Amino acid sequence: MRITRAQSEQNKARVLETAVRLFRERGFDGAGVAEVMREAGMTHGGFYNHFESKEALEAEACAQIFEGAVAAIERVADAPERERSERLATYVRNYLSPRSRDAAGARCPMVAFGADVSRQGPDVQDAYAEGLARYLDAMARALGSPAEAARGEAIDLLVRLVGALSLARSVGRTDPALSDAILQRTLEQFGR
Amino acid sequence: MRITRAQSEQNKARVLETAVRLFRERGFDGAGVAEVMREAGMTHGGFYNHFESKEALEAEACAQIFEGAVAAIERVADAPERERSERLATYVRNYLSPRSRDAAGARCPMVAFGADVSRQGPDVQDAYAEGLARYLDAMARALGSPAEAARGEAIDLLVRLVGALSLARSVGRTDPALSDAILQRTLEQFGR
DNA sequence: TGTACATCAGTGAACGCGCGTTCACTGATGTAC
DNA sequence: TGTACATCAGTGAACGCGCGTTCACTGATGTAC
Numbered sequence: 001m002r003i004t005r006a007q008s009e010q011n012k013a014r015v016l017e018t019a020v021r022l023f024r025e026r027g028f029d030g031a032g033v034a035e036v037m038r039e040a041g042m043t044h045g046g047f048y049n050h051f052e053s054k055e056a057l058e059a060e061a062c063a064q065i066f067e068g069a070v071a072a073i074e075r076v077a078d079a080p081e082r083e084r085s086e087r088l089a090t091y092v093r094n095y096l097s098p099r100s101r102d103a104a105g106a107r108c109p110m111v112a113f114g115a116d117v118s119r120q121g122p123d124v125q126d127a128y129a130e131g132l133a134r135y136l137d138a139m140a141r142a143l144g145s146p147a148e149a150a151r152g153e154a155i156d157l158l159v160r161l162v163g164a165l166s167l168a169r170s171v172g173r174t175d176p177a178l179s180d181a182i183l184q185r186t187l188e189q190f191g192r
Numbered sequence: 193m194r195i196t197r198a199q200s201e202q203n204k205a206r207v208l209e210t211a212v213r214l215f216r217e218r219g220f221d222g223a224g225v226a227e228v229m230r231e232a233g234m235t236h237g238g239f240y241n242h243f244e245s246k247e248a249l250e251a252e253a254c255a256q257i258f259e260g261a262v263a264a265i266e267r268v269a270d271a272p273e274r275e276r277s278e279r280l281a282t283y284v285r286n287y288l289s290p291r292s293r294d295a296a297g298a299r300c301p302m303v304a305f306g307a308d309v310s311r312q313g314p315d316v317q318d319a320y321a322e323g324l325a326r327y328l329d330a331m332a333r334a335l336g337s338p339a340e341a342a343r344g345e346a347i348d349l350l351v352r353l354v355g356a357l358s359l360a361r362s363v364g365r366t367d368p369a370l371s372d373a374i375l376q377r378t379l380e381q382f383g384r
Numbered sequence: 385t386g387t388a389c390a391t392c393a394g395t396g397a398a399c400g401c402g403c404g405t406t407c408a409c410t411g412a413t414g415t416a417c
Numbered sequence: 418t419g420t421a422c423a424t425c426a427g428t429g430a431a432c433g434c435g436c437g438t439t440c441a442c443t444g445a446t447g448t449a450c
Contacts, residue, residue: 001394002445008393026311029221032436045440046394054437106307114358115298115307118365119218129366132359136370155377163355166306167324173310174321178328185347193427194412200426224403237407238427246404 012050015040019061024105024112028058028120059123065109066131070138077141084144089190091142095161096187101168101179110135110162111169160186204242207232211253216297216304220250220312251315257301258323262330269333276336281382283334287353288379293360293371302327302354303361352378 003011018040022031033054034044051057076087094100095108106112109131117128140147140154164186168179195203210232214223225246226236243249268279286292287300298304301323309320332339332346356378360371 001443002392002447003394004446005393011393027308030311033438034436042393043395044437045396048438049393110359110362112307114362115304116219117362119222125363125366129363129370132363133367133370151373152377155374156381159352159355159359159374159378161355162359163351163353166358167302167351167354170302170306170309171317171321171324174317175325178321178325181343182347182351185344186351189348193410194414194425195427196413197426203426225405226403234426235428236404237429240405241426 008049011040011042015042015047015050016057016060016064019057020064021105023058023061024065024107026105027113027116028124029116033057055121055123058120059127062109062113062117062124062127063131065112066127066135069107069109070131070134073135073138073142077138081144084142088142092157092161092190093187096164096168096183098180098183101165101172101183106165106169108162108165110158111165114162114166157190160189200241203232203234207234207239207242208249208252208256211249212256213297215250215253216257216299218297219308220305220316221308225249247313247315250312251319254301254305254309254316254319255323257304258319258327261299261301262323262326265327265330265334269330273336276334280334284349284353284382285379288356288360288375290372290375293357293364293375298357298361300354300357302350303357306354306358349382352381 015036019031019036022036022039025031033047036057037044037047047057051060073091076084076091079087100107109128113128117125136151136154136158139158140150143150143153143157145153164182168182172179207228211223211228214228214231217223225239228249229236229239239249243252265283268276268283271279292299301320305320309317328343328346328350331350332342335342335345335349337345356374360374364371
């Protein structure tokens with residue numbers, strides 16, 4: 001049943017993509033190797049042809065998730081200067097939207113894995129730390145302030161975004177009024 | 193082997209206490225019934241004499257954890273007015289301290305379970321939502337602002353505390369400099 | 385270009401393990417008289 | 418207060434299940450000639 005090398009790479013990509021989706025929705029420990037493989041349309045035995053272990057998959061998935069998040073904020077950072085603040089406002093508005101809160105898995109890796117990551121293996125923690133550093137750098141550039149002020153402001157903004165979305169998601173079903181208030185209030189505070 | 197009713201209640205309390213500690217350190221799914229019972233000094237079979245299911249234990253543990261967190265912020269809220277702002281500052285300084293970050297399990301239930309809670313059963317989610325609402329009310333009182341402004345300010349502060357500690361913990365081992373910077377910056381921003 | 389064979393991606397059964405939960409059993413406690 | 422017995426907290430073995438990982442096997446692909 002050997003298949004072409006291209007097909008094999010495509011299969012690996014599909015497994016990784018599936019893992020990204022499932023890990024986002026249920027956390028690293030919430031989706032097993034067998035389920036990821038099944039959802040990717042294969043049997044679980046072949047998993048170890050592509051990944052050394054489940055932790056290796058987790059680490060690659062973590063890096064991949066950050067890839068998307070970093071790219072999104074870099075699109076703001078790399079915009080022409082006159083569009084930057086407007087794009088950043090759009091980014092923040094979208095990040096703190098009810099739609100973002102109600103999505104099955106959080107798009108933001110810090111919200112999806114923040115609490116879990118310190119319980120995972122070293123490879124996952126490394127991928128996470130590297131991703132976060134890159135994210136923060138891009139956010140500092142997106143803020144467009146003088147360099148020495150930008151990092152502090154980026155931390156500020158990041159802390160608020162992550163705190164608000166994390167809290168809003170945690171009571172999204174059980175206390176929607178509070179959940180809305182958290183998003184709303186944090187959005188109003190943006191820029192202050 | 194029947195034991196006195198008082199002894200039995202004491203045993204249940206010890207099981208709950210153990211669960212609180214383990215859940216804080218590893219999340220709800222990171223500690224099993226057998227291990228909780230073993231750490232509490234008993235065999236796992238008797239678990240169901242005290243709790244209907246593991247979820248029931250999780251819900252009780254969640255409520256218990258909030259009990260402590262709410263009590264701490266209520267000690268600030270219920271302080272004489274002239275001491276309140278100083279006590280709040282102490283509370284915040286302690287919350288954002290390296291010691292708090294480096295503890296095995298987060299004392300703050302939002303940081304310990306924020307990401308997990310929306311993946312747990314309804315009883316856990318309810319316990320969490322009720323705890324969070326009480327925590328926020330106490331924090332609003334602790335801020336001592338006029339009632340209509342206090343809630344918004346409490347949300348603000350909560351968002352920053354939870355975001356900062358959560359992020360700082362997630363890279364505490366892998367990027368200690370960034371982790372320190374997050375705590376430091378957020379502490380400096382307190383009151384602004 | 386054609387042939388012969390080694391490679392290896394994927395299959396599916398199996399491994400040991402820990403999970404939440406159930407259950408027959410024990411025997412001191414609590415209760416009815 | 419003393420006796421007889423039902424209650425029930427705790428024990429330890431067992432249940433089915435899903436986990437991560439291993440392995441013998443298959444057969445089309447990739448390669449050496």
